[in-house]
Amino acid sequence: MPEHAASSIDRLSGLLIERVDVFAVRLPTKAAFAIAGGTVTSADSTTTRILVRVEAGDHAGWGEATPTPAWTYETAESIFTTIDRYLGPAIVGHPVWDLDGVARRFDTVINRGISIGAPLAKSAVDLALHDLVGRALGVSVGELWGQRRRDDIELGWIVSGDSPEAAIAAVAEGRDRGYRHFKVKVGMHRVADELAMVRAVRDQAPDGQLWIDGNQGFTLDGALSLARSLADVGVVAFEQPLPANDLAGLGRLRAASPVPIALDESLRHPSDLVAALRLDALDIAIAKVQRSGGLLLSRRLCQYAEDAGLGIMGSGLTDTELGFAASLHLFAAFGLDTAVDLNGRQFVESSYVAGDGVRVEQGVATVPDAPGLGVDVDETAVAELSFDLFA
Template identity: 45%
Template sequence: MKIERVEALAVRLPFRGTFATSQGTVGSAAEGAEHVVVRLQTDDGTVGWGECRPSRHWSYETHESVCSSINRYFDPALRGHNPFDLAGIDRLMSRAIAPGFTLGQPIARAGVELAVWDLLGKRLGVPVQTLLGGTSQRAITLSWTVVGHEPEAVAGSVEEGRRRGYRNFNFKVGFGATTDRLVARTIAELAPDAFLWADANQAYGLDEAVRASRMLAEFGVAVLEQPLPVNRYTDYPLLRSRSALPIGVDEGLYTPADLLQLVRLQALDVFVIKLCRMGGIRRSRQAIELAQAAGLTCLGSGLTESEIALAACAHLLAAAVIETPNALNGRQFLGAHLASGLAGEGDQVVVPSAPGLGIKVDEQRLAALRVPLSCEP
């Protein structure tokens, strides 16, 4: 059994509303959502599907660069290789495109790796969760991402989440002390029993982050994610010593080795897992096990991935027995999905029991939503 073809397909999905962070808008109805679907086929005709979500407002990887990386470099490098050799596939992708300071092209690599896991599960007749060695947890819990900066908009977003069956909420901060306080207070008043999670997306300096942590603690917020820029390694231990809240880190973590450096520095309390940022399931699982061994809380997160990547996250997080609410918000923001097979009411996602990722890609819808890029074959 050998890999015969790896193909990246660029799509643009309809987007509901506007999703903004302190660093800018990462999704809007006007622009839609740029996704890449990966189709991997072996010489016996087995097909695996993967997905990744690049955004130029969130990462250096773009729609074009992800497709170019896969179609021009990873595809020829992986042809003829055994799909069961996950470590070998990883090495071949590193040789095809050299890493930078840390893992190179992680979002593109994640799309390929998800397709490999889907294919392996199908070939063996078992779900990915079983391949990962954990089957006791059958569902994951989602957190609703609150949007807006004015009281009416924030309240409306919280109420919409509650109507749709969500019990826990995450929200963006870093828009100024007055706005951050207003948003936190509004959410806390409407959801006093919820798990609340604030994400600054690198917006603060050290002293500002300390002040923000104390303000957010007044409203029962449980975690302050990524308050400082990713390269302020030595500031994070100082922040932890002065913060009123546990500190989570997301941006800047691409490999288990990156996480290990921060653990050694005692720089974080919470590991925020973004499967696509870490290059896929294999590295994410290694990092989760490291975080759990270090006594860190683990929270799952994403960037409006559709049902393909959401299924992968469900397998990963359930296998690792992550019971905290996860900010996987594709269902909230996307106006169309590319696959079926994921069940669950409200804020619950049931882990598929069918082989592989357990989803069925709608190839007709996929074709209708494709967009031409010069990097495609």
């Protein structure tokens, strides 16, 4: 066995999880953001994030969760208590390298119901463990996996408005920052108004990738009407038009839609992808780290999608810097060559980061190559940003 390999194994073999600390922090917001389910951020305000620090020996790793009740059922309070009272205590004393064993322990304390069972909370701890193991070994997450097919990922700019004029202004802002690709949030207004908005985006960005996201906000008839009206616009995907559990309806929509159907909220767990495939309910699988409970299960889902011959697109949950970096590692591992929706920087300040964080230039993000996730956390800043969530 090579000497460096033996030393790496020695460094991890006796490294056990000693502490799992949870922090609720308030971060400044940059702009308003709404989806079909409701408001995600408000302009010039703050938003709550849950940060997790996992400690083992001389090493520590960090992860984050994005409470988004407008999108899924987990709140800041539920994420905090789930980690603090259930997930954290369940893994103290467990080997840090055994990520699969951690996932199994998670399911013994917060099991799956209709969904994966507290995926945002599980994801935050999963990210922290990937970060910790990478830092302990001195390698990035991609090197840890032995899988990185790209060194950079193109980003898409989010358009979330209520009129063609608002859409034009959003595209102009994105283009000023070097972005070429755009994702339009739909399902909040009349179909005619949203059609006009999507067409306005295409007129302003004739050569960029354009996709739309319904966030479960449509009926079958409404989604089909919009899809048929957009057949000539060059939309590459209609993301999650129907409710997540309506796989039969999504199958009927896919059969009739001239626009490829992509699923996000429907794919909480890799087994959900199996069910969707059996019903011919999708053309494209959306990879989203927090939705699927972290990097471990997200890799399984992406691998299954790739093996099944599906397209894969990438998305985030208005993640700040830790989640942003984690998503880039996942998307780079599978060589995603389409623009991805990692929109956290568009709406939220990652005030807890030491240094500049992930490098983004002209709408292209460089996949971090520093150890772990590749983002350094300023623990003093975390302490200053923290607040008592239950006061």
